[in-house]
Amino acid sequence: MEEKAINNEVVTRFAPSPTGFMHVGSVRTALYAWLFARKNKGTFILRIEDTDKEREVEGSIEHIQKSLKWFGLDWDEGPGVGGPHAPYIQSERLDLYKKYAEILIKKGLAYADPYTEEEIEKFRKEAEADKKPFLYREYRREDAPAWDGTRPLRFKVGELKRTAWNDIVWGELSAGPEALDDFILIKSDGYPTYNFAHVVDDIEMNVTHVVRGQEFISSTPKFLSLYEAFDIKPPFFVTTPPILGADGNKKLSKRDGAKDILEYEIEGYLPDAMLNYLAFLGFNPGGEKEIFTREELIDVFDLSKIQHKGAQWSDEKLNWMNKEHIKLLPSDEVKKYVLQYLPKEMQDDVIVPKIIPLIVERISKWGDIKEMLTKGELDFFYKAPEYEKNKLIFKNTLPEKTTENLSQAIEALKELKEDNFTVDNIKVALMKIADGLESRGELLHPIRFALSGLDKSPDPFTIAYIVGKNETLSRLQKAIE
RNA sequence: GGCCCUAUCGUCUAACGGUUAGGACAUCGCCUUUUCAAGGCGGUAAUCAGAGUUCGAUUCUCUGUAGGGUCACCA
Numbered sequence: 001m002e003e004k005a006i007n008n009e010v011v012t013r014f015a016p017s018p019t020g021f022m023h024v025g026s027v028r029t030a031l032y033a034w035l036f037a038r039k040n041k042g043t044f045i046l047r048i049e050d051t052d053k054e055r056e057v058e059g060s061i062e063h064i065q066k067s068l069k070w071f072g073l074d075w076d077e078g079p080g081v082g083g084p085h086a087p088y089i090q091s092e093r094l095d096l097y098k099k100y101a102e103i104l105i106k107k108g109l110a111y112a113d114p115y116t117e118e119e120i121e122k123f124r125k126e127a128e129a130d131k132k133p134f135l136y137r138e139y140r141r142e143d144a145p146a147w148d149g150t151r152p153l154r155f156k157v158g159e160l161k162r163t164a165w166n167d168i169v170w171g172e173l174s175a176g177p178e179a180l181d182d183f184i185l186i187k188s189d190g191y192p193t194y195n196f197a198h199v200v201d202d203i204e205m206n207v208t209h210v211v212r213g214q215e216f217i218s219s220t221p222k223f224l225s226l227y228e229a230f231d232i233k234p235p236f237f238v239t240t241p242p243i244l245g246a247d248g249n250k251k252l253s254k255r256d257g258a259k260d261i262l263e264y265e266i267e268g269y270l271p272d273a274m275l276n277y278l279a280f281l282g283f284n285p286g287g288e289k290e291i292f293t294r295e296e297l298i299d300v301f302d303l304s305k306i307q308h309k310g311a312q313w314s315d316e317k318l319n320w321m322n323k324e325h326i327k328l329l330p331s332d333e334v335k336k337y338v339l340q341y342l343p344k345e346m347q348d349d350v351i352v353p354k355i356i357p358l359i360v361e362r363i364s365k366w367g368d369i370k371e372m373l374t375k376g377e378l379d380f381f382y383k384a385p386e387y388e389k390n391k392l393i394f395k396n397t398l399p400e401k402t403t404e405n406l407s408q409a410i411e412a413l414k415e416l417k418e419d420n421f422t423v424d425n426i427k428v429a430l431m432k433i434a435d436g437l438e439s440r441g442e443l444l445h446p447i448r449f450a451l452s453g454l455d456k457s458p459d460p461f462t463i464a465y466i467v468g469k470n471e472t473l474s475r476l477q478k479a480i481e
Numbered sequence: 482g483g484c485c486c487u488a489u490c491g492u493c494u495a496a497c498g499g500u501u502a503g504g505a506c507a508u509c510g511c512c513u514u515u516u517c518a519a520g521g522c523g524g525u526a527a528u529c530a531g532a533g534u535u536c537g538a539u540u541c542u543c544u545g546u547a548g549g550g551u552c553a554c555c556a
Contacts, residue, residue, distance in 0.1 A: 015556090016556090017555080017556050019555085019556080049556065051555090051556080052554095052555055052556070054555090055555065055556085113554085117554075120553095120554090124552095124553085127552090128482085128552095130482085131482035131483075132482070132483065132552095133482080133483045133484070133551090133552045134552060134553095135552085151554095152554050170486075170487095173485075173486080174485085175484060175485060176483085176484060176485090177484095178483060178484050178485095178552080179484065179485080179551090179552085181552085183553095184553085184554055186554090187554040188554060189554075191554090193553090193554070193555085193556085194555070194556045195556090198556085213550095214486075214487095214549085214550060215550060215551070215556085216550095216551090216556090217485065217486070217550070217551080218484070218485060218486090218550065218551040218552070219551075219552090220485095239486095241487085241549095242549075242550080244549090246492090250549090251549080251550085277493095280493070280494085280505095281493070282493090284493080284494055284495070286495070286496095287495085287504090288495080288503080288504045288505080289504095290493095290494095290504080290505055290506095307493095307494085308486075308487060308488095309486090309487050309488070309548095309549085310487085310548090310549070311492090311493060311494090312492060312493075313492095314492055314493070314506070314507085316492085316506060316507060317492075317493065317505080317506045317507080318506095319506095320505085320506060320507090321505095321506090358518085360519095361518055361519050362517080362518050362519080363518095377517095394515065395515095434515090439515080440514090440515060441515035441516090442515085443515085444514095444515045444516090445515045445516075446515090447515090448515065448516070449515090449516090452516095454516090454517085455516065455517080456516055456517035456518085457516070457517065457518095458516095458517075458518075459514080459515085459516085459517090459518095460515080
């Protein structure tokens with residue numbers, strides 16, 4: 001056996017199985033492992049655990065990598081980048097597991113399973129009927145045949161004792177001997193089980209901190225018995241709480257509507273905002289600050305401040321956080337994103353820079369721009385709107401009065417030079433008239449409506465400024481007519 | 482059923498055994514405003530229950546209750 005590297009370097013890993021897309025739960029686990037590695041200037045490994053060939057979904061490995069890349073969770077070792085422990089795909093490491101299996105066999109700690117699947121199923125049913133947990137070791141036979149690879153290879157658990165260990169998140173944990181059993185190391189198809197393969201790989205890859213979901217707590221005694229069998233000091237365990245669905249307390253799963261993480265990219269969320277939100281779903285550094293950049297997150301991240309209980313997903317808070325992150329973005333970045341979502345014919349060099357602040361104010365994610373488009377909330381910046389005349393009138397104002405007001409407005413705006421046609425100047429000019437009226441709405445509503453044709457829109461001054469003096473005058477003139 | 486874990490506003494969470502139990506999202510109200518959005522100010526809202534330890538318990542212990550995880554030739 002290779003001597004474990006003697007240094008203090010932190011090594012974490014993310015080890016998904018390629019059974020489909022990644023959802024927020026797996027990404028958060030990856031994020032915690034990544035944050036911890038980055039904080040400690042350690043190594044973050046991506047390892048693909050494809051030992052269940054039946055469940056494997058075509059294209060998953062690429063999809064996982066794409067997802068991690070979108071988040072900016074870069075891996076130092078793994079598919080695509082290689083590393084000292086390559087390959088990083090378990091199905092390509094079968095010889096290694098076999099080697100470790102031979103060690104156990106030689107030590108008398110592994111044996112071929114003499115039963116058929118049907119027989120075991122019967123045992124399981126019996127246990128269930130007796131309301132007892134199923135423990136294979138109670139049926140262990142001493143006449144096991146030699147392992148030829150066609151039968152499952154089982155671990156022979158030693159002393160049945162209480163297992164106690166320390167988890168960085170949960171503290172002291174322990175479990176009774178019921179948690180120990182003769183579990184399968186290598187399946188009859190030649191592939192190792194998760195229980196076996198991940199331990200071997202974590203040993204081989206010198207993983208120091210195993211970050212994973214709490215569904216693995218109950219099998220940790222099994223893992224520990226393996227480390228003991230190999231006489232290797234186990235890594236630190238870092239167990240993360242589950243992410244719960246928004247409408248209940250069930251763990252978020254693909255079945256319950258957990259989305260492919262790349263859907264969030266399509267919907268126009270910022271990776272840094274997702275990172276921030278995900279990190280804070282189950283972790284809190286203690287202060288009152290909530291918006292963190294990627295670097296700040298690395299700085300404050302602390303494994304011991306991860307929560308113990310599941311946290312409910314909230315689109316609302318994610319949206320809010322995304323908006324906050326949009327505010328943090330430099331303007332050229334914002335422009336780049338907006339252009340991505342704006343149809344070609346709207347990508348006008350003069351108008352776009354002016355309407356960007358208006359857009360940003362009204363959305364929480366880039367995908368919302370599409371909604372604005374379908375609602376026609378941007379069209380009026382480009383062309384004169386169509387509308388029903390009567391909507392032009394403010395409340396009970398007389399049509400004649402409205403016409404008179406608009407005429408006054410036109411006169412006032414004509415006074416403004418092209419160069420002085422700014423939001424502030426327009427506002428001053430129009431307010432002077434509006435303040436002389438019974439209600440400002442008598443003037444401002446018709447103007448806003450004439451310019452936008454919408455019940456809800458930005459203020460008239462801003463629209464006038466954006467469409468320009470000539471267009472403004474022409475729309476107002478049209479309104480009078 | 483066995484084993485393991487968890488429990489603070491609706492939600493995410495903060496609080497060396499001593500706080501008017503804090504913040505954020507959501508919600509409600511007000512201000513600003515012709516409308517929308519954004520912004521500002523403010524309100525409603527929580528320690529699961531019961532014992533015990535202690536001068537004092539959200540915090541420590543026990544019991545109960547509720548919820549979650551796990552008991553695969555899945556990870």
